[in-house]
Amino acid sequence: MRNHHFDREYAQEEKLLTDYYKSHGTAATQIDEEKLNNALLAGIAAGNSRPKQLTHSYPWKLAGTVLACCLILFGGWQAWVLEKKEHSSFHASHLDIPSFVYNRMTHTHKDAARHGLYQPINETVTQGDYQVTINGVLADRTEMIIFYTSVNLPGNVPISPRDAKFLDTGGNHLNVGIDYSSTTPRPGTTTNVQHGEFTLSFHKNDIPEQFIFSAKWGHNQASDAEHELIEFPILLDSSKYANLEHRITVNRSATIGQYIFTVTDIMLYPLTTRVNVQIESAGENLYQGLIEPVLWVTQEGTRKSIPMQMSSTNAGSNQLLIQFDSLYYSDWQQLSFGASGMEESLGEDLELVLDTEKQELISSPNDSIRLERIVPNKEFIDLYFELDLVSDQRVVRFELDEEFMDGNGEKHSLIGGRSSSRSDKFQTVNYKLKPGDYAQPLTLKLLSYPGTDINQTFEIPLLSENNPKK
Numbered sequence: 001m002r003n004h005h006f007d008r009e010y011a012q013e014e015k016l017l018t019d020y021y022k023s024h025g026t027a028a029t030q031i032d033e034e035k036l037n038n039a040l041l042a043g044i045a046a047g048n049s050r051p052k053q054l055t056h057s058y059p060w061k062l063a064g065t066v067l068a069c070c071l072i073l074f075g076g077w078q079a080w081v082l083e084k085k086e087h088s089s090f091h092a093s094h095l096d097i098p099s100f101v102y103n104r105m106t107h108t109h110k111d112a113a114r115h116g117l118y119q120p121i122n123e124t125v126t127q128g129d130y131q132v133t134i135n136g137v138l139a140d141r142t143e144m145i146i147f148y149t150s151v152n153l154p155g156n157v158p159i160s161p162r163d164a165k166f167l168d169t170g171g172n173h174l175n176v177g178i179d180y181s182s183t184t185p186r187p188g189t190t191t192n193v194q195h196g197e198f199t200l201s202f203h204k205n206d207i208p209e210q211f212i213f214s215a216k217w218g219h220n221q222a223s224d225a226e227h228e229l230i231e232f233p234i235l236l237d238s239s240k241y242a243n244l245e246h247r248i249t250v251n252r253s254a255t256i257g258q259y260i261f262t263v264t265d266i267m268l269y270p271l272t273t274r275v276n277v278q279i280e281s282a283g284e285n286l287y288q289g290l291i292e293p294v295l296w297v298t299q300e301g302t303r304k305s306i307p308m309q310m311s312s313t314n315a316g317s318n319q320l321l322i323q324f325d326s327l328y329y330s331d332w333q334q335l336s337f338g339a340s341g342m343e344e345s346l347g348e349d350l351e352l353v354l355d356t357e358k359q360e361l362i363s364s365p366n367d368s369i370r371l372e373r374i375v376p377n378k379e380f381i382d383l384y385f386e387l388d389l390v391s392d393q394r395v396v397r398f399e400l401d402e403e404f405m406d407g408n409g410e411k412h413s414l415i416g417g418r419s420s421s422r423s424d425k426f427q428t429v430n431y432k433l434k435p436g437d438y439a440q441p442l443t444l445k446l447l448s449y450p451g452t453d454i455n456q457t458f459e460i461p462l463l464s465e466n467n468p469k470k
Contacts, residue, residue: 096120100195101135101147104181108326109138109145112270115329117240127228129153130217134232140241141206142323143271146198146234150217158185158194161215162227163416166200169210177201177310201272203312203321209236223379245269246328246468248335254458256342258282261320263337263460270328272309275337275462277320279313286347287317288451289397290339295324296459298334333466338459343397343451350446352400356381356433362441368450369398372428380415381433386426387450396427399447407439 095102097118105113112118117138124133131151138145152159160182166174182196200207211234218227246268253262260280267274273295279287295306311322327335346365353362354371361371368388375382387396402414416432 098135100149104147104183104195104197105138105145106325108271111329112140112326113138115270117244117270119236119240121234123232123234125230125232126153127217127230129155130159130228130230132217132230132232134213134234137234137236138271139207139236140244140270140272142202142267142269142274144200144207144236145271146200146213148196148198150194150196152192152219156190156192157219158183158191159217160194160220161196161217162224164198164213164215166198167212167214168208169212171212174200174208174211175202175204177203177312201310201323207236209238210234241270244328248463248468250460250462252460252462254338254460256456256458257454259285259287259342261458261460263462266335266462268328269326271326273306273324273327275322275324277322279318279320285317286345286451287313287320287342288345288448289343290320290322291341291343291394291453291455293322293337293339296334296336296338297327297330297332299330299332303334331466333464334461335463336459336461338457340457341453341455343453345451346449350449352444352446353441354383354444355441356383356438357440365446365449376435378435381435383431383433385429385431387429389422389425389427390450390453396429397448397450398427398429400431401445401447404442404444406443407441410439412438 095113095118097113097120102110102113117140118136119139120136121134122136124131129152131153133149133151135147135149137147148161150159150161161180164178164180166176166178168174177200179199179201180196181199182194185191198213212231213234214229214231216224216227216229248266248268250263250265253260255261258281262278262280264276264278267276275295279285281287289311293308293311295308296303297306298304306324306327309323309325311320313320322337350365352364352369354360355362356374356376359371359374361369370386372384372386373382374384385398387398389396399418400414403411404414405411412434414431415434418429418431420427420429422428
């Protein structure tokens with residue numbers, strides 16, 4: 001799970017220019033360069049042999065010849081420019097964006113960059129054998145994408161970040177959702193360079209103008225001690241994305257079982273589209289999530305779906321924010337929101353109880369989860385849990401509280417965050433404990449856990465007119 005800055009006349013001007021020069025471009029490509037040079041030289045020679053006749057008798061012929069040559073050259077130049085604009089390197093060089101960064105952008109990101117939302121950073125830190133560069137940041141009020149390049153100076157194996165942290169100027173963790181992606185070497189090739197990006201989604205507040213990016217860099221298989229801690233203070237110019245938003249008021253509802261879902265409004269931003277939903281329940285509110293939420297958009301008479309990127313609820317689970325890809329710069333005519341049903345929680349205060357010495361899961365809310373294995377080593381104790389996948393489109397809801405309790409009632413903390421991997425049928429989730437002799441058993445509080453499905457499709461029309469931003 002996870003387009004041009006708005007300009008009313010840009011698209012029309014671009015199309016008119018393209019159509020106008022298309023014929024000139026075609027003509028220019030049909031003229032052999034050597035023949036054109038020969039024709040020009042022949043014309044000059046003929047002019048030199050008859051200077052008086054050209055000058056006194058037919059002055060307009062000289063002007064016409066020069067004008068014709070200029071038109072041919074101008075048409076050829078325009079064809080060359082239009083051809084170059086089809087390549088990413090053209091846009092990247094004109095936007096002060098490295099081509100490897102531009103090529104990693106989605107279509108939506110490229111549109112935002114072409115409208116000035118990419119901010120070059122170009123800060124490099126070398127520590128030990130590792131070099132890391134923050135190339136730049138693409139940002140609006142709701143989301144930022146931080147592009148980096150890492151280099152393993154003496155080696156031929158790339159280095160990656162571990163334990164990435166994003167802190168405010170006071171050293172506090174930012175309240176943010178984080179997604180990470182990076183390049184991988186092609187089979188049979190070696191490289192010491194890696195390009196990647198962190199996507200930060202801010203659910204409850206605007207992105208900060210100043211923050212600190214901290215991570216440990218090294219080989220994936222290396223220990224923490226073999227990683228280098230590198231920090232970057234980053235400063236953004238918020239004026240570049242100020243006031244780039246549009247609210248569409250909706251206030252329309254749909255019902256699933258005892259739950260009423262009301263879409264209050266939609267927010268259009270350059271990098272995201274956000275749907276705000278109010279949830280009401282006739283009984284106890286055990287809402288946990290929508291099943292396959294989707295945004296339907298009609299473009300040029302064709303209806304297509306935009307899958308969800310992320311969602312979040314408030315503490316009372318009665319306000320829902322669902323994020324989709326941006327429609328800010330797109331041409332579209334109709335918009336609607338829907339889902340295939342909802343997932344209801346099994347209840348509150350759910351726990352796992354396990355014995356790490358016997359490698360045994362003593363109790364759990366149901367049999368949806370299994371303790372796959374426990375792997376102790378000098379740095380930490382790895383816990384691996386296995387959960388069944390309901391479908392390829394759904395993320396398994398499983399999260400442990402950072403704090404847990406041992407058999408004597410003493411509190412301890414998990415370390416290193418959570419990681420996960422998927423197979424065709426299962427999702428494996430990994431947590432880490434500090435090494436030590438814990439009084440058994442351990443009790444871990446569940447912040448989220450797979451619930452009960454209520455399969456009931458609904459669709460709410462949001463807007464039946466053109467994109468108000470176009």
